[in-house]
Each structure stands twice: as structure tokens, then as C-alpha cells.
Amino acid sequence: MEFSKIIETRQSTRKFSDKMPSEEIIEKTLEAGVKAPTAKNVQPQKIYVAKSEKAISAIDKSSPCRYGAPVVLIVCVDTDNACVLNGHSTAEIDGAIVATHLLLAATDNGVDSIWIEMFDRSTLKSELDLPNNLLPICLIPIGYRAEDCPVSRNFHNRKPLNDIVKHI
Numbered sequence: 001m002e003f004s005k006i007i008e009t010r011q012s013t014r015k016f017s018d019k020m021p022s023e024e025i026i027e028k029t030l031e032a033g034v035k036a037p038t039a040k041n042v043q044p045q046k047i048y049v050a051k052s053e054k055a056i057s058a059i060d061k062s063s064p065c066r067y068g069a070p071v072v073l074i075v076c077v078d079t080d081n082a083c084v085l086n087g088h089s090t091a092e093i094d095g096a097i098v099a100t101h102l103l104l105a106a107t108d109n110g111v112d113s114i115w116i117e118m119f120d121r122s123t124l125k126s127e128l129d130l131p132n133n134l135l136p137i138c139l140i141p142i143g144y145r146a147e148d149c150p151v152s153r154n155f156h157n158r159k160p161l162n163d164i165v166k167h168i
């Protein structure tokens, strides 16, 4: 898909069908998370692909926002092995870039997605027995929009360019 079309068509999906994306599509999407830039190329990201019954149940215990997706990408960063620049860790920035790559790649690969912040990190970590050094950045449910999924309430609802951009 043309990059401009990816930007124009991506939207948050809050009602998924139970159709599972193919392994090939999941792998292609994950590849974009591997290719994301990270500070000093340290690559602190770890991405869990949650689709087993146990993993989906752990997601549901930690968040009300799976929206029926059959697969959830859990984007984490290794806080012990992230880059420190100007006295602060870039781990969360790196993780956000990785997550953005995943969202856009999902659109490119024909699957729908949403970025989820609303989850309880400690519940998720204990349910899935994640190592202490991993900080979950976000959940990304992926799959296919349900037939009756409404258009995202904020689809294309953006401030005008002039409110955001200042030429100096």
C-alpha cells in the first residue's frame, strides 16, 4: 500500500471479528517492529504475540480493551538494556516508535489494530510471568474489523495544521 494511503486509512478498531490473521501476515507485521529505529540501535524491544487461550485470558484480566481481537501484540522494552542519553533512558521512546511501526505495518498488511494504554501492567506481568526488566509499553490488538464495527470516533478528527505546526 502507498505510504500516504496507510496514513489516510489507519484507524482504531474497537470491535474485531474472530477471524485470525495468517501467520504470514503476523510475521510481516512483526518484521516492521524489528526494523524500527532505536537509540544507538540498542533494540531494547521485546514483542510478545498473545493468541493462546492462556495469553488472551491474561490480557483480558489486565485490560477491558481487547475488543474481541484474536491476537494481541504486547510491546515491551528491556529497561536494563536501553540506551541512556542526556541522563535519561530512551526505552519508552524506542518502544513507542516500535509500536507505531507495528500499527502502520498492520494497516499495510490489511489488518486492523488499535494502540492500548489502558491495561494494568503489574497484572499483565504477573499473569504472563514476564521478567522484571521488561516494561510493557502498550498492547496492540490486531485482526479484522467486525462487520458492525463503527468508524473510529476520532477518525480524521484532527486539529488544523496551523494549530500544530509553527514555522519559525
Ligand SMILES: Cc1cc2nc3c(=O)[nH]c(=O)nc-3n(C[C@H](O)[C@H](O)[C@H](O)COP(=O)(O)O)c2cc1C
Pocket (backbone or CB within 6 Å): 010, 011, 012, 013, 014, 065, 114, 115, 116, 117, 118, 119, 152, 153, 154, 155, 156
Ligand atoms: C498512546 C495511546 C494510547 C491509547 N490508549 C487507548 C486505550 O487504552 N483504549 C482505547 O480504546 N484507545 C486507545 N488509543 C486510541 C486513541 O484513542 C486513538 O488513536 C485516537 O482517538 C485517534 O483515533 P484513530 O486512531 O482512529 O485515528 C490510544 C492511542 C494512543 C496513541
